[in-house]
Amino acid sequence: MLTYVKYLEYCKIKLVKRIKIVTDSVSCIPKEIIKKLDIKVVPFYFKIDNKEYKDGIDIDTRDVYKFVEEGYPFRAYPPKVEDFLNVFNSLKEKVILCITLSSTFSACIRNCKIAKEMVKDKKIEVIDSLNGAAGEGLLAIYASRLSEKGKKLTEIVSLTKRLATRIKTVVMLDTIKYVFRTGRIPKTLSNFGSLFSLKPILMLHNGKIKPVKLVRNKDRGIQKLLEILLREKEPLHVVVMHADDEIEGRKLVKKIKETVAVREIFLTEFTPIMGFATGKKLIGVSFYSERGEL
Structure with missing residues (x-):
């Protein structure tokens, strides 16, 4: 009433x-x-092969990743x-x-x-x-x-x-080779990671990127993402991201719902503006705990 x-x-x-x-x-x-x-x-904005596009307006995200995969010159700007x-x-x-x-x-x-x-x-x-x-x-x-x-x-x-200051983003890259193009890791590490097909897991928090772990396959990487979520105070607000891999994204949403207490969770495409540095098949989460003090 x-x-x-x-x-x-x-x-x-x-x-x-x-x-x-x-x-x-x-x-x-x-x-x-x-x-x-x-x-x-x-x-x-981004330029692909000297043609300018507006993110999310002039070109489909899948087409952007196709250009990235094929090695076209790519530049993003705000x-x-x-x-x-x-x-x-x-x-x-x-x-x-x-x-x-x-x-x-x-x-x-x-x-x-x-x-x-x-x-x-x-x-x-x-x-x-x-x-x-x-x-x-x-x-x-x-x-x-x-x-x-x-x-x-x-x-x-x-x-x-x-x-x-409390929101964290954790992503697993399918390959390490694209990150090298940004100059954020040494070429020797890029070659090492590519040689052994290692998948880096990175965390973005408080404006800084730090490495979390190198895993040998996607299953181990997914398990690590779940472990990171389970360390947080529940319930969580979670967004699952994928880079042109919706099937894997939906699988991760299902696993999180089965494993972690969430207040809300939804799936979205990873922005190609950052995807240039990560490549296709990225899978990741952004999240925060509702129980944190505000």
């Missing part, structure tokens, strides 16, 4: 002007969730200042929170902040996700839900920044 107090609270939430959440396309948020939560996504400026000016909301890919990997947040200073008639806050891919997406989803509850901007910013 709806009490009078609850009714007043409901009316208060409805009357609050919703804070618009903006993020970039590296966040890997499924289209249905973007639509449901009304999140605005600003696309990254939304331009004018892209963010156009988005900010086009939004009807007067209060905006923009969450970007970690500043460790991209100038995206710099361009966003420059655009922010050019908008004088709106209140805009910018947050470094300290993460990427679905880890960034989880943060945008969390902030959007806080906005829907009628939270004030200062509270949303504070809570979202605190959650950013």
